[in-house]
Amino acid sequence: MIRINHINKSFANTVVLHDISAEFEPGKTNLTIGASGSGKTVLLKTLVGLHEADSGEIWYDDTLFNRLPFDQKKNMRKRIGMLFQGAALFDFATVEENVMFPLTMFTDQSYAEKRERVDFCLKRVNLINAEKRYPAELSGGMQKRVGIARAIALNPSYLFCDEPNSGLDPNTAILIDNLIHEITQEYHITTIVNTHDMNSVMEIGDKVMFIHQGHKWWEGSSNDILRSDNQELNDFVFASSMTKQFRALSNK
Amino acid sequence: MCFPMFKSLLELCGQYFILMRKVFSRPDRMPVFWKQLLVETEKLGMSSIAIVAIISIFIGAVIALQSSFNLESPFIPKMYVGYMTRETMVLEFSSTMVALILAGKIGSNIASEIGSMRITEQIDAMEIMGVNSANYLILPKIIASTVFNPFLMLLSFIVGLFGGWLIVSLTGIITLSQYFDGLQLDFKPHYITYSMAKMAAFSFVITSVASFFGYHAYGGSLDVGRSSTRAIVACCVIILIVNLILTQLLL
Ligand SMILES: Nc1ncnc2c1ncn2[C@@H]1O[C@H](COP(=O)(O)OP(=O)(O)OP(=O)(O)O)[C@@H](O)[C@H]1O
Ligand SMILES: [Mg+2]
Numbered sequence: 001m002i003r004i005n006h007i008n009k010s011f012a013n014t015v016v017l018h019d020i021s022a023e024f025e026p027g028k029t030n031l032t033i034g035a036s037g038s039g040k041t042v043l044l045k046t047l048v049g050l051h052e053a054d055s056g057e058i059w060y061d062d063t064l065f066n067r068l069p070f071d072q073k074k075n076m077r078k079r080i081g082m083l084f085q086g087a088a089l090f091d092f093a094t095v096e097e098n099v100m101f102p103l104t105m106f107t108d109q110s111y112a113e114k115r116e117r118v119d120f121c122l123k124r125v126n127l128i129n130a131e132k133r134y135p136a137e138l139s140g141g142m143q144k145r146v147g148i149a150r151a152i153a154l155n156p157s158y159l160f161c162d163e164p165n166s167g168l169d170p171n172t173a174i175l176i177d178n179l180i181h182e183i184t185q186e187y188h189i190t191t192i193v194n195t196h197d198m199n200s201v202m203e204i205g206d207k208v209m210f211i212h213q214g215h216k217w218w219e220g221s222s223n224d225i226l227r228s229d230n231q232e233l234n235d236f237v238f239a240s241s242m243t244k245q246f247r248a249l250s251n252k
Numbered sequence: 253m254c255f256p257m258f259k260s261l262l263e264l265c266g267q268y269f270i271l272m273r274k275v276f277s278r279p280d281r282m283p284v285f286w287k288q289l290l291v292e293t294e295k296l297g298m299s300s301i302a303i304v305a306i307i308s309i310f311i312g313a314v315i316a317l318q319s320s321f322n323l324e325s326p327f328i329p330k331m332y333v334g335y336m337t338r339e340t341m342v343l344e345f346s347s348t349m350v351a352l353i354l355a356g357k358i359g360s361n362i363a364s365e366i367g368s369m370r371i372t373e374q375i376d377a378m379e380i381m382g383v384n385s386a387n388y389l390i391l392p393k394i395i396a397s398t399v400f401n402p403f404l405m406l407l408s409f410i411v412g413l414f415g416g417w418l419i420v421s422l423t424g425i426i427t428l429s430q431y432f433d434g435l436q437l438d439f440k441p442h443y444i445t446y447s448m449a450k451m452a453a454f455s456f457v458i459t460s461v462a463s464f465f466g467y468h469a470y471g472g473s474l475d476v477g478r479s480s481t482r483a484i485v486a487c488c489v490i491i492l493i494v495n496l497i498l499t500q501l502l503l
Contacts, residue, residue, distance in 0.1 A: 050376050077382035088373035102381045105280055154381075 001026050002047065002158065002190050007056035009039075009046050016042045018215045020056075026157075026190040029181050029204045031222075033195055034211035035236060040194040041085060043211065044160050047192065048080060049073060060158065078106050081151030085162040085194075087143040089135035089150070095122070096131035099149045106154060121149040125179060141172045148176070152183060159184065159191040165200060173197065177204045198237060201225065210236065226250075268464050274386035275394065275460070288392035296358045296393060296459070297400035301407065303357065304350055308341075308408040311349075312415030315340050320425040330426040334434020337416040346408035347447040348495050351454035354401065355487035359462040362393060363480035366466030371476060375467070390463040394456060401455040402448035409444070446502050453494055458487050 002024040009017040016039045024030040032040050045051045047058060049066065058066040065076060089098050099121055103114045122128065125145040135143055144164055151159060161180055165173035181204040184191040195201065201208055205222035210233050212218075218233045225237060226247070238244045279285035319336040366389060369375050378385040413435060420431045465483035469476050 045376075048380055050379065074382045074384070077380055080380060080382075082377070082380045084373045084377060086373060088377040090369075090374050090377070091372075104284060105381065105383050 003059040005057040008054045016214050020216045027188045028206035029184050030192045031205040031208045038211045039214040079157045081156035081159045083147040083151050083161040087147040091135050095146050099153050102154045121153050125149045141168045159189045161193045275390045292392045292396035293400050296397045304404050304408050305411045308411040309415035312412030313419035316416035316419050331430040331434035333426050334431040335437045338435050341409050341412040342443045342447050346405045347450040350408050351491050355458045359458050359484045359487045360480045362462040363466040363483035367469035367476035367479050370469045394459045397455040397459050398452050402451045405448050405451040450498050454491050457490050461487050
């Protein structure tokens, strides 16, 4: 479980996050939605400590993460997996080496053991026969999948995904969504996913938080979202004419 | 007007030393570190052998030619051609000039490599895993070139003298025995040690400063280009300053 209390974050003169508090439960896929530029990525990076919060508390279970000294924070990070918006694969390494990297750095496993784990993770994300290729030779969707494989290699307790399915075709997007959802339940991971894809919200959103211009604007389950009368949320959710018509129909 | 510039320079120095503290810690995994060290030695050191050799052979030849033209006076023995070639190579060219060349070659390589890792969030990805990215990426580069590059200086020196020999035997401006007498005249072996030490210092400057600029790059690919240009300029200026200080201290 991850709990954040009154998180504020600003860059130079612009305030990006305003007093955000929330709870993210384990075994559930917690979604953060919001328009482009609303602060989702900044929130995620603040949670994992890539940005330092100006004020507020970030609790990982019973640990006050954002006050940990460098060494302990480093240890904690071995239990964190993260998929970046741009995958952030190491381009000096092949797919296999990318997924193996955290294993090499933090376990004493033999090459065969590591190999086995890598195979398992890559199979899990439906990626076969790509071990020896370099990230530059992969499509965007394949890179995302390698990113997820790398993030889950060490069996993380906390998984962060920044727009795992942006830029993917609908089928692959659903595949990745479901994958994240499945491993979250299977390994009882505390998962936080940033997205602005309403499909994902309806498919896998156990709990949804809507960020509007850096404020936590709304929170609830994916079922509540369609019935909410929050103006900004509705503008976001029913942005396309198709969804608007859908809503009109279902309200009749 | 000068004050803000001075302040930002001071800030830059502060950031540099903070980064160096992160770099100089025990590697997370020693076997991984040794492997990286080999890779970097190959990438930063071995791959510079050819360019250093080519430049040195030409410069050695040119110095020999020039000094023979300038030693027209019958009162100065011709063997001074060899002497001057040796002294110029060992004192300045093989260390300082080669270091300036390397600043361009490996400095830009390092700054753009680390800079592009920074802007594509690969460094963040390492940090998230709990890897000390500065230590993992930068320490092998610094150690590899600080240990290996002094041998490039040695190589440059030897090849430079060979270049002088080549031009002397091709043009016959002086006899070969005059050239060799000059090479041995008043030879101080500790100049070589001095020059190698200088090269080690310069290599430290090149790798650490270039890594610093790469590590603190932000923005897009244009910014990576810009930061690698700034890295080279900074390396060159610092090398010249360090050269001045070391010459004063060591000679
Ligand atoms: N390092 C930074 N320095 C200054 N401002 C930043 C920085 N990172 C983000 N911002 C600003 O914070 C705001 C939120 O950005 P963020 O990347 O979190 O948006 P987002 O919700 O993830 O958008 P998207 O859906 O497009 O990824 C933006 O206005 C952005 O300009
Ligand atoms: Mg984002």
